[in-house]
Amino acid sequence: MNYRPLGRTGWRISEVSFGAWAIGGSWGQVSDQESIAALHKAVDCGVNFVDTADVYGDGRSERLIAELKKSHKSELIVATKAGRRLPHQTVAGYTRQNLSAWIEDSLRNLATDSLDLLQLHCPPTGLYDRPEVFGMLDDFVTSGKIRFYGVSVEKIDEALRAIEFPNVQTVQIIFNCFRQRPAEGLFTNCKLKQVGILARVPLASGLLTGKLRPDSTFTSDDHRNFNRHGQAFDVGETFSGVDYQTGLEAAEEIRALLPPAVCLSQLALRWILMFDAVTCAIPGGKNPHQVAENCRASDLPPLTPETMNAIHAIYNRKIRPQVHHRW
Numbered sequence: 409m410n411y412r413p414l415g416r417t418g419w420r421i422s423e424v425s426f427g428a429w430a431i432g433g434s435w436g437q438v439s440d441q442e443s444i445a446a447l448h449k450a451v452d453c454g455v456n457f458v459d460t461a462d463v464y465g466d467g468r469s470e471r472l473i474a475e476l477k478k479s480h481k482s483e484l485i486v487a488t489k490a491g492r493r494l495p496h497q498t499v500a501g502y503t504r505q506n507l508s509a510w511i512e513d514s515l516r517n518l519a520t521d522s523l524d525l526l527q528l529h530c531p532p533t534g535l536y537d538r539p540e541v542f543g544m545l546d547d548f549v550t551s552g553k554i555r556f557y558g559v560s561v562e563k564i565d566e567a568l569r570a571i572e573f574p575n576v577q578t579v580q581i582i583f584n585c586f587r588q589r590p591a592e593g594l595f596t597n598c599k600l601k602q603v604g605i606l607a608r609v610p611l612a613s614g615l616l617t618g619k620l621r622p623d624s625t626f627t628s629d630d631h632r633n634f635n636r637h638g639q640a641f642d643v644g645e646t647f648s649g650v651d652y653q654t655g656l657e658a659a660e661e662i663r664a665l666l667p668p669a670v671c672l673s674q675l676a677l678r679w680i681l682m683f684d685a686v687t688c689a690i691p692g693g694k695n696p697h698q699v700a701e702n703c704r705a706s707d708l709p710p711l712t713p714e715t716m717n718a719i720h721a722i723y724n725r726k727i728r729p730q731v732h733h734r735w
């Protein structure tokens with residue numbers, strides 16, 4: 409496992425880290441036993457950074473991470489998120505009182521006195537017109553409730569607004585073979601300001617693993633069923649906002665580029681790691697096998713310019729018309 413500096417935090421974190429949404433909920437049935445095994449495998453593979461949120465299974469994901477921390481002596485950095493407990497996303501909901509309550513919940517769930525990294529969880533765009541909210545986050549740092557803070561965003565414009573606030577340490581954004589626009593300008597700006605980039609949905613919700621088929625089905629409690637058309641939250645979070653059939657076809661074209669002994673998930677993750685502005689990819693992992701397979705992407709040699717160009721060409725031809733202008 410290779411490690412990269414996370415913005416200005418002083419931390420060096422695993423370039424393949426762990427996304428802990430699926431072990432909380434919204435991805436069909438998962439057993440806590442299997443989830444804990446997946447987390448242990450991640451640490452064994454050198455992962456030292458986990459991304460979660462208060463709302464993933466209403467604290468279930470955070471509590472599993474707390475359990476992992478009890479039995480692992482090595483340092484594990486946990487990034488959590490706040491804001492999605494609001495019944496409706498409004499800028500007015502981001503009050504000191506609400507933020508404080510959400511932070512206290514996460515502190516309890518994670519069994520800690522101070523959150524390593526708190527991310528605003530895709531707040532409305534209007535929040536970036538409210539510097540006082542970032543002032544409140546500064547106060548939570550001063551009081552020791554949180555060590556650092558950052559944002560998770562849907563859109564590039566939101567990320568550009570967020571990094572104008574001097575103490576934003578990280579931007580979490582969808583970046584994968586099917587979402588290439590962040591590399592066009594956002595990354596340069598983040599590098600200039602030494603802001604860390606967490607690349608989320610790196611496997612396009614499973615499309616970029618190559619295992620999905622036209623007739624694959626998803627249970628009613630899996631967002632790949634209930635949010636296929638954005639019924640519950642931003643449609644971009646499910647299959648990266650790419651139409652399922654188009655995604656399958658593009659994944660097959662990328663599969664044709666696989667180097668020997670490399671699987672599609674690993675190629676998709678290695679593609680992300682080719683961008684030095686990225687601090688880490690945070691693939692979700694539901695079991696030890698998936699986690700180990702994903703972590704091995706860090707050990708692969710760089711992709712060739714020919715492979716990078718071919719993936720860009722597939723994106724331009726098949727995916728770009730659906731996503732590039734939207735996020």
Ligand SMILES: NC(=O)c1ccc[n+]([C@@H]2O[C@H](COP(=O)([O-])OP(=O)(O)OC[C@H]3O[C@@H](n4cnc5c(N)ncnc54)[C@H](OP(=O)(O)O)[C@@H]3O)[C@@H](O)[C@H]2O)c1
Binds near residue numbers: 428
């Ligand atoms: N708004 C936000 O801030 C936000 C939104 C989305 C995600 N995130 C973060 O980003 C993380 C990653 O995104 P994501 O979990 O949505 O999507 P993802 O990483 O693109 O896909 C993860 C899913 O793909 C499957 N998978 C993973 N590795 C595999 C492998 N090697 N082989 C076969 N299948 C594999 C698993 O589901 P199955 O086995 O069921 O197919 C897994 O749950 C999340 O866990 C979360 O921490 C944040």
